[in-house]
Amino acid sequence: MEPVITEQPKTEEVIDLRQYFNIVNKYKWRVFGLAAFVAVFTAIIAIKMTPIYSATATLIIEAEQAKAVNFQEVYGLDSSRQEYYLTQFEILKSKSIAQKVIERLDLLTHPEFNKPPSVLAGLKSALKESLPFLPQKDTQLLSAEEIAEQKMQALVKDFSEKLSISPVRKTQLVNISFESEDPKLAALVANTLGEVYIEQNMAAKMGITQKAAGWLSDRLSGLRERLDESETKLQKYREKENLIDIEGVVGLTTQELEQTSTQLVQTRNERNKLESIMRVINEYGRDNLERLETIPEITSHKVVQDVKKEVVISERKVSEFAEVYGPKHPKMIAAQAELKTVKANLSLQVRSLVTGIEKEVKTSQANVRALEAELTRIREEYQRVTAKENDYRKLKREVDTNRKIYDTFFSRSKETEVTSDFNAAVARFTDRAYAPVEPVKPKKGLIVALAFIATLGLGVVVAFVIEALNDTVKSSHDIENKLAQRMLGLLPKVAHKKGTNLNIHYFFDKDARQFSEAVRTFRTGFVLSQMDKNSKVIAITSSVPGEGKTTTSTNLAFSLGQMEKVLLIDADMRKPSVCKRFGIPAYHPGLSNVIAGTEKVEDCMFIDEKSGLTIMPCGQLPTNPLELLSSARFEKLLDALKGRFDRIVIDTAPTQAVSDALIISRQADAMIYVVKADSTRMGLVQNGVSRLIAANAKLAGIVLNQVDTKKAGKNGAYQGYYDYYSYGHENENVVEAKKSA
Incomplete structure (x- = not known):
């Protein structure tokens, strides 16, 4: 008969903190013993570790550097940008500066950088030699220069690992720190690296200045020739065209052209007005005085208005006399004769005005033709003068441009002559490094404490793992x-x-x-x-x-x-x-x-x-x-x-x-x-x-x-069973103790 496995009742899992405490209590002495052993072993190793000292020098990198004259354009450098500082930090960490410091301090012969291979490296090398199936490096014959270069590169790498460049946040300060077994060497390297950085920057800028000065001097001679050539062309053109003040001539011609154009417009307006009056007169007829008198240009004339006033007075007088005198009365006859004379004068004046308007029309037409001809002449003159002006301005612009370029290069050349032997340092020391008294590492107490705590935690974890894997x-x-x-x-x-x-x-x-x-x-x-x-x-x-x-x-x-x-x-x-x-x-x-x-x-x-x-x-x-x-x-x-x-x-x-x-x-x-x-x-x-x-x-x-009742009494795994047995056992011990007493 096959065995039947009964399904265990499902119970809700509840975290029992006592169970965890019992596990810790069960293994506490073993865990503590392991942690103590590791701490002691770590302490022994820490005591034998070589102390490392760290010295720090502080530089301030100038954003606006002092110069004899403002010649920043030659450098092509915008030191106000954030990239400028980041670039300087990377330069401080560069291999070139590290190599110069190594050469200046002769670190190739320093004992700290010429230690024999470690035991681990020796074992690794021996293992590779003893196991030929492992991949081996190809041995190549190197020259003395190549061997020295490899040695230098390895030293630079070791040097860079001990070097630390840390900018101070929101300032222009940067800390240069170097770690070494020798406190004096740590301070010396930090200070020397700052000095090499300042010197290299000044040398680089001075070289740029000198190169710029030479280039400017070479360019000045060519620019001088171009300027002289352009000035000669301008002078010859003046003599050829007999130009004294081309701008004044152009101005007068322009003014004359404007005035003639204005007169022509006014004369054309007058002509058009007179011609329109003549069209009305011809339409009414020259003998139709009654209609001609209605034309506003005739009616508004002063002479016609005066004659009309006289007509009105004469008509009023005839009207008044007609009421008093008969038609044959001498005063009546005289008044009528006077009225007739005044009306005849009005007709004469109207005809005279019509004749005058005809003359004015002819005169205005002649004036228009004359002004149009004059305007055409002035325009031709203006075109000729402006053509000369354009040629003149072109030659003069070339002269001005060449002179401006020459003056700019000349002033820069003089600036470079002045600044070629002077440049403010890109950085300066605010604090120099001094030989430290206390090592920065190893922090022996911290290492031992961390080893103890880590082992303690690891031991507890292992205890829980053992208990979890223990399914007994x-x-x-x-x-x-x-x-x-x-x-x-x-x-x-x-x-x-x-x-x-x-x-x-x-x-x-x-x-x-x-x-x-x-x-x-x-x-x-x-x-x-x-x-x-x-x-x-x-x-x-x-x-x-x-x-x-x-x-x-x-x-x-x-x-x-x-x-x-x-x-x-x-x-x-x-x-x-x-x-x-x-x-x-x-x-x-x-x-x-x-x-x-x-x-x-x-x-x-x-x-x-x-x-x-x-x-x-x-x-x-x-x-x-x-x-x-x-x-x-x-x-x-x-x-x-x-x-x-x-x-x-x-x-x-x-x-x-x-x-x-x-x-x-x-x-x-x-x-x-x-x-x-x-x-x-x-x-x-x-x-x-x-x-x-x-x-x-x-x-x-x-x-x-x-x-195991000893464990049972400690971890409480059999509480309710073991307590009873212990109780009985203790009572019996008490009884025996009384008997022996």
């Missing part, structure tokens, strides 16, 4: 929650010689009171769990050999035998141990003989004198133990023995080895499963329990054997 049955919590079985009790681990079994009668020793009390507690737990059951036949098994099932069976029989009549049967026909433990001869008949029918039951019994316990040993080892245990004779034997004994304790074979325990479980009233604490893995126990349950065994519970 360790506590009642594992039995009740992971196996879902009742814990009947625990048996403490008893110290005895290695390679030997525990004294079979240890239960009765006066020094075994804690152990005896544990057995009695186990007995009580079992009896109480079987109160409503008639559990006479008790079978005891385990997962694998060596878990103490025989010891458990024997001591349970001893404890039950103090109250009842008990029979202990050794049913482990594969590897029996009861005979040997009780000193029973190997030839003594036992269970196998009774089942086989070769011996009587009474002959197979053995009485232990010290405990009074009745024992039925295994007997002769059969070749077919499973068939014997499965036979009806075994069942009949148990039925017969039930009538003679109150309890029958059967020691069976382990469940993982053979199936004997599963066969016996059918006849047993209760099965007890023995588990060795901190030894048997959870999977084995689960498999064994599952096989028993699948065989319908009446599993009463589990006994945890060989429990």
Whole structure:
């Protein structure tokens, strides 16, 4: 029959801080010891480490540098930009400056930079030589210069690793730090590097200035020739065109052109106006004085208005006289004659105005023609003058441009002559480096403390990992929650010689009171769990050999035998141990003989004198133990023995080895499963329990054997069980102490 694995009830996982504390408490001395050992070992190494000193010099990099004259254009440098400072920082860290410092201080011969290869490097080299299959570097013949260059580059790399350039935030300051085993050398290198940087910058700028001065001098001669040539062309053009003040001539011509254009416009307006009047006069007719008098240009004339006033006066006078005098009265005749004369004068004046308008039209037309001709002449003159002006301006512009370029180069040339031997430093020291007193590393105390703390943390982590990987049955919590079985009790681990079994009668020793009390507690737990059951036949098994099932069976029989009549049967026909433990001869008949029918039951019994316990040993080892245990004779034997004994304790074979325990479980009233604490893995126990349950065994519970009570008292893994045993043990110690007193 295949074993059926029962599904464990799902329980909500709750973080138990006590469990974590118990793990730490369990391993605390081992973890602390490891941390202390590592700290001591680290301290020894730290003491032997060479102290490293660090010296720092501070430079201020000028953003606006002092110069004899402003000649920044030649350098092409905008020092106000942030990139300028970043560039200077990189220059400070450059290999060229590092190499100059090395050469100036002759660090090639300094002992700190000429140390022999380390032990690790020597071992690595020896390993490569001894293992030819590893990739080897191609050996090349190098010249003395190449070897020196390689050595210098390696030294520059080592030098750069010890150098630190750190700008001070939001300032123009930069710190130059150098680490060395020699404090004086550290200060000397920091100061020398700042000096080399300042000198190199000044030399570079001076070289640029000198190159600029030479280039400007070469360019000046060519620019002088171009200027002279352009001035000569301008002068020849003036003489050829007889020009004195071309700008004045152009201005006069322009003014004359503007005035003539204005007069022409005005004259054309007058002509157009007169021509429009003449068109009206011709339309009305020259003899139609009444209509001509309505023309505004004629009516508005002063002479016509005066004559009209006289006409009005004469008409009024005739009207007045007509009311007083008759038509033939002399005054009336005189008034009428005067009116006629005035009207004739008006007609004459109108005709005169018409004639004058005709003359004015002709005059204005002649004036328009004359002005148009003059304007054409002036325009032609203006075009000629402006053409000369353009040629003149072109030549003059060339002269001005050449003169400006020449003046610029001439002034820059003079500036470079002045500044060629003067340049302000790009940087200056605000603080020089001094030989430090205290080393910056190694910080021995910090290293030891960190090693101790790190090892302590690592030890705790390892402890948790070990506990997580340890899937053995360790506590009642594992039995009740992971196996879902009742814990009947625990048996403490008893110290005895290695390679030997525990004294079979240890239960009765006066020094075994804690152990005896544990057995009695186990007995009580079992009896109480079987109160409503008639559990006479008790079978005891385990997962694998060596878990103490025989010891458990024997001591349970001893404890039950103090109250009842008990029979202990050794049913482990594969590897029996009861005979040997009780000193029973190997030839003594036992269970196998009774089942086989070769011996009587009474002959197979053995009485232990010290405990009074009745024992039925295994007997002769059969070749077919499973068939014997499965036979009806075994069942009949148990039925017969039930009538003679109150309890029958059967020691069976382990469940993982053979199936004997599963066969016996059918006849047993209760099965007890023995588990060795901190030894048997959870999977084995689960498999064994599952096989028993699948065989319908009446599993009463589990006994945890060989429990280390010293650990139990510290980590509280068996709280509720161990406390009781300790309590009894302490009381007995008190009693003995009183007796001895």
